[in-house]
Amino acid sequence: MIDSRVEFTFLSEEDTIEAGVLDMNECVEVIDEMFKVIGQGDYLMGGPRENEHGIMLWFPENKRFENMPIAGPDRRFMSLISYLGGKFNVCGEKWYGSNIANREKGLPRSILTVTLNDVETGQPLAYMSGNLISAMRTGAVPGVATRYLAQKDAKTVAVVGTGVINKACLLAIVYAKPDLERIKIFDINEERSRKFIEDMENDVEVEFQVSNSLEQCIREADVVTVATSGPNKPKIEDEWVKEGCLITLTGTADLTEQFYQDNSIVADNWKMHEAWYQDGLDHPKGLESIASWAPTGQLIKMVHEKKLNPNKILNLGDIAIGDKQGRTNNKEKIVFVTGGLSTEDTAWGYHVYQQAKKKGIGRPLKLWDQPHWY
Numbered sequence: 001m002i003d004s005r006v007e008f009t010f011l012s013e014e015d016t017i018e019a020g021v022l023d024m025n026e027c028v029e030v031i032d033e034m035f036k037v038i039g040q041g042d043y044l045m046g047g048p049r050e051n052e053h054g055i056m057l058w059f060p061e062n063k064r065f066e067n068m069p070i071a072g073p074d075r076r077f078m079s080l081i082s083y084l085g086g087k088f089n090v091c092g093e094k095w096y097g098s099n100i101a102n103r104e105k106g107l108p109r110s111i112l113t114v115t116l117n118d119v120e121t122g123q124p125l126a127y128m129s130g131n132l133i134s135a136m137r138t139g140a141v142p143g144v145a146t147r148y149l150a151q152k153d154a155k156t157v158a159v160v161g162t163g164v165i166n167k168a169c170l171l172a173i174v175y176a177k178p179d180l181e182r183i184k185i186f187d188i189n190e191e192r193s194r195k196f197i198e199d200m201e202n203d204v205e206v207e208f209q210v211s212n213s214l215e216q217c218i219r220e221a222d223v224v225t226v227a228t229s230g231p232n233k234p235k236i237e238d239e240w241v242k243e244g245c246l247i248t249l250t251g252t253a254d255l256t257e258q259f260y261q262d263n264s265i266v267a268d269n270w271k272m273h274e275a276w277y278q279d280g281l282d283h284p285k286g287l288e289s290i291a292s293w294a295p296t297g298q299l300i301k302m303v304h305e306k307k308l309n310p311n312k313i314l315n316l317g318d319i320a321i322g323d324k325q326g327r328t329n330n331k332e333k334i335v336f337v338t339g340g341l342s343t344e345d346t347a348w349g350y351h352v353y354q355q356a357k358k359k360g361i362g363r364p365l366k367l368w369d370q371p372h373w374y
């Protein structure tokens with residue numbers, strides 16, 4: 001008789017920690033491998049363009065039904081799906097709900113889960129807590145960008161915004177550049193800067209300096225990592241940016257149009273940003289609908305207004321596999337933009353699941369012994 005039993009592994013957040021989800025050095029290596037796989041084109045993301053970031057549940061501005069939520073700051077549901085080939089060969093989905101009011105309830109702003117599926121049968125392999133998978137993969141990306149795009153002898157990093165995401169970004173950048181000498185940090189909330197240092201000091205043995213202004217933080221930096229949230233985008237003036245600097249934008253920032261026109265731009269995968277562009281055009285509010293939250297909102301607008309030729313934007317995957325050259329000289333200023341690829345969650349989620357299997361971590365859950373109807 002055929003064995004039709006379907007079982008998958010459940011991993012709680014604690015399980016993912018035991019399986020190594022917080023190992024940033026490993027995460028940078030896995031995400032680097034993922035960029036090489038997507039550089040070869042061996043991946044699919046959702047939608048007919050095969051490159052959608054995800055599909056979002058937008059809530060209406062005005063009350064329609066008693067229980068239907070209305071729009072609020074950072075309030076959404078989102079599903080990010082992908083197939084990732086190469087050594088991964090797996091499908092994955094990250095699904096999350098986000099509501100800024102969660103903080104008052106002692107919950108993170110967004111609550112995420114990751115599901116992995118067998119590519120042949122579609123059966124679930126794992127259902128796992130996704131908050132740490134997501135934060136770590138997000139941080140690893142500027143680490144990989146730093147590996148390929150920063151100056152060889154980069155010594156100073158500027159951290160703009162001292163939230164969870166920049167903690168992960170900094171760990172990855174320090175791994176990519178072990179010879180760093182100082183880390184300058186700036187947050188509009190001083191208390192958060194202090195907390196950041198407290199949280200990071202044990203893991204990062206580099207001198208920390210708190211900057212009094214954004215300008216002070218950016219000047220003299222060889223690598224800048226921006227991950228702020230809220231309505232006050234950091235506004236970075238051209239003359240503050242040192243020759244040879246790499247700016248990584250994980251959250252949004254205001255750079256001048258001139259800066260984008262004059263300097264090199266590398267994206268995690270520009271095809272995904274083009275899909276955002278199309279989605280923006282299809283949305284009833286037009287491109288404004290993506291301007292406030294998409295890290296490339298400004299770039300997309302410039303492309304739309306024909307102020308920027310999108311052909312000048314390189315992809316990190318092409319650079320990782322050596323098809324395109326990243327940095328060409330020590331003076332070049334480069335902006336790296338990342339919007340978050342579903343393939344990152346699939347890659348890091350799959351790695352953590354594999355480690356859990358090796359270590360016997362997680363709880364098996366049965367879907368059925370025999371499917372009732374088939």
Ligand SMILES: NC(=O)c1ccc[n+]([C@@H]2O[C@H](COP(=O)([O-])OP(=O)(O)OC[C@H]3O[C@@H](n4cnc5c(N)ncnc54)[C@H](O)[C@@H]3O)[C@@H](O)[C@H]2O)c1
Pocket residue numbers: 138160161162163164165166186187188189192227228229230232233234235250251252295338339340341
């Ligand atoms: N690209 C991706 O894959 C990806 C994934 C997840 C999150 N993100 C983005 O990363 C960003 C940071 O997320 P988080 O969870 O760490 O947020 P957070 O709210 O925990 O921290 C953000 C910090 O930025 C500070 N801040 C706000 N405006 C600032 C300004 N103008 N200058 C300096 N500091 C400022 C806040 O005080 C806060 O401490 C968000 O924009 C989020 O959307 C990107």
